[in-house]
Amino acid sequence: MPELPEVETIVCGLKDKLGDLEFSEVEVHLEKCLLGSKKSFITSLKGKKILHVERRGKNIVFHLNGGMAMVVHLRMTGKLRFLPAHTPPEKHTHVIFSFKGHPYQLRFVDQRQFGRLFVEKKEGGDRLGSLAVLGPEPLEVSAEEFIRRAREKRRAIKSLLLDQRFLAGVGNIYTDEALHRARLHPRRQAASLREKDILRLYHALQRILRGAIRAGGTSVRTYVDARGATGGFQKSLRVYGREGKNCGVCGRSIVRERVGGRSSFFCLRCQPEKGR
Secondary structure, three states: OOOHHHHHHHHHHHHHHHOOOEEEEEEEOOHHHEOOOHHHHHHHHOOOEEEEEEEEOOEEEEEEOOOEEEEEEOOOOEEEEEEEOOOOOOOOEEEEEEEOOOOEEEEEEEOOOOOEEEEEEOOOOOOOHHHOOOOOOOOOOOHHHHHHHHHOOOOEHHHHHHOOOOOOOOOHHHHHHHHHHOOOOOOOEHHHOOHHHHHHHHHHHHHHHHHHHHOOOOOOOOOOOOOOOOOOHHHHOOOOOOOOOEOOOOOOEOEEEEEOOEEEEEOOOOOOOOOO
């Protein structure tokens, strides 16, 4: 699933291209990908103008005139492509957006069909009720708040980081990478960690996310940006997807175990379960 760096990369590639464009046509070829009816979705968008595009957690938010917004969650294999209108649609293209007087289209492509799109009325300013449950942004939360919120939770630190109510946008890849750099076992209880442990994790997560954004995200399966380009951070992964390979820090084999229902990659020497 695209995580914060991948979604941020997509948004950065779209926001300068889509600003001030007006929807002229909306073609929905798979209603399943919509939250709500096809008719309502199309009617809500036609004639609306895109004011700006931003990321909130793993969601892409298109702010529209009239106090409306379109939200796109890519889930596992969803992609947004900005292509010339004459380009033949690729397989699994489910929604095509055309714009008034513009030769390009925005296309939603999703092989696994888990991605979702919907239109919502804003609740004042740019606030969206559907996203109100999300926690703070990882690159905006202060170290003090991160430490305080983490020490309140009696949960495995891996499961806590994946909880979008705790932090918005962090997923499996960057959680495993940050925990390895912070030398924390994924099953360590958040409330039991020392303040310096959590601070080390905070800085590790900040460095990982910023580095991944600079690299254009991580392409380990199907992720590409709006131009169809792959990311480059997969070259910097230390543990994720490296089961059986040697840890670059200590040389011990990377293991893969289920933690909180998710596959987790870590090094037992660098990340001892009982801490140090």
